[in-house]
Amino acid sequence: MQAFLNQKTITAAFILLAVAFPILTQNNYFIYIVTLSFIWMIGVYGLNLLAGYTGYLSLAHAGFFAVGAYSLGILTVKAGINYWAALVLACLITSFIGLLIGLIALRTKEHFFAIYTLCVGYILYLVIYNWESITGGVRGLIGIPAPSNIGPISFQNPLSQYYLVLFFLLFTILMMYRIVHSLSGRTFIAIRNSEELAQTIGISTMKNKLVVLVLSTFFAGLAGALYASFIRFIGPDIGYITITFDLLMYLLVGGIGTLAGPIVGTLLLVWVSQYLQFLQDYRMLIFGPLLTLIIIFYPRGIVGAIYSWKMKLGKKAKRTSDRGKSSGHDKGTGSMAEKKVEEG
């Protein structure tokens, strides 16, 4: 119970902080960076559901991100559709392409799935790069409109865009929380655990994997569409492999297969890379070894490390209370440890 309250207050504090952040800094550059981080987080959450909870590492997510961005761009700039309709359509188009690719890609497993999706991502990039009449080719698309007004609310300035993106991020996190803590979430974890075992208890693995892929690409598409309307310009490089690896790095550092991981990893790495900008590409000399160390010592990232550390403390507390006296006290810590397992 105590742990639950704790978790609730922490979540509330973070939301408050996120809401108050622009007022606290008043610095437009900071607001810009954090907005961008929020957009990446949505994409990372999408990747997390597939790679973290279901165990299928997709390396095509930059491609899906770009599909979302370009769908929004083309629908608003070339077809002149209302922004909000285009936003919904962009997500649906991305999911649909995800579904088609999934029908083939999900017949492969593990490394083969990763390699296959790596190719898919590159093909998506090439299509965007070469389909000049629609995507504008290497020149990209310019003049993508900002979100159109909802009643009296306008989304022309950075501040209102910040809150819009924050809204979508909170929506994404809420969705993820609901999915992960439902039977579907446990089904995905079961597939990650052992696909064969999942089958023997009657789970249709192909159907469930397709659902995950569709959901995952939906959020990648949402992130891409928000990116397009925030930056107002998109080029084919947003679909390039490096973006996939950026997303993956945020996820791995934060904690793959954890709910808080995408937030922690993205915020940390985006900030660090902003601070190290003067080093240009030599930044990778720092990131590379750091990432390797994290994967070796903390395979579930920063958040995973915190959980296992808390679990250890919980066990120790339980042991001392066992030695102590009442069983009522024992129950309290027991349920606390259990809560943490669930979170992890």
Added chain:
Amino acid sequence: MLKVTGLTVKYGSFSAIEDVDIEIGKGEIVVLLGSNGAGKSTTFRAISGLSKPSKGKINFEGSLIGGKSPDRIVQSGIVQCAEGRKLFPQMTVYENLIMGAYVHRRKKTQIKQAVEDVYELFPILQEKKHDTAGSLSGGQQQMLAIGRSLMSHPKLILLDEPSIGLAPLIVEQMFDVIQKINKDGTTILLAEQNANAALKIADRGYVFESGSIVVQGTSEELYANDAVRKAYIGA
């Protein structure tokens, strides 16, 4: 109830089992005996749909199930309790049980009753319902694996080496429970290396050797068969 005829399963060009015939009547306990790699597990995999048979028929209550997907086969009433006590280690005991009722996931009251039934069969699982499955002992994990397979209300349960790696006393308890599950109306197909214990509770048995059935008969016949005694009972 289940009739397997001429079943052949190939891994590449290698036949893991060849021309296997098995018949199980409703309410029976039938045991498959044989050493490692004799083909017991492959037979199970073919029945539960994990491996596709390359030849032969599997008839379950009048419909052919050979080659169907595993989830369909679970829905039709056959569930496999995998060898090696495969669980979802980071989920709690209770969550593992709930996962076992996946095919009935919309019938909430039925699931609740099924959980109670499993707790009655294995009281220790109720005590440990909030512990993660990975923290259980070997015997408890085997109980959970069996309990989880019961959650789908199977008509036929395939138990792959339930005694493997367990202390003798626990093995005895496990076979008692298997007998009890059978008395409650579930047909059981058992794969075992522990012939002595298995033949005590089984009605009939088949002996596998390098992919084919070499001997079959009632438990008494197998128990009296010299070759079987030498190879699997050691007396």
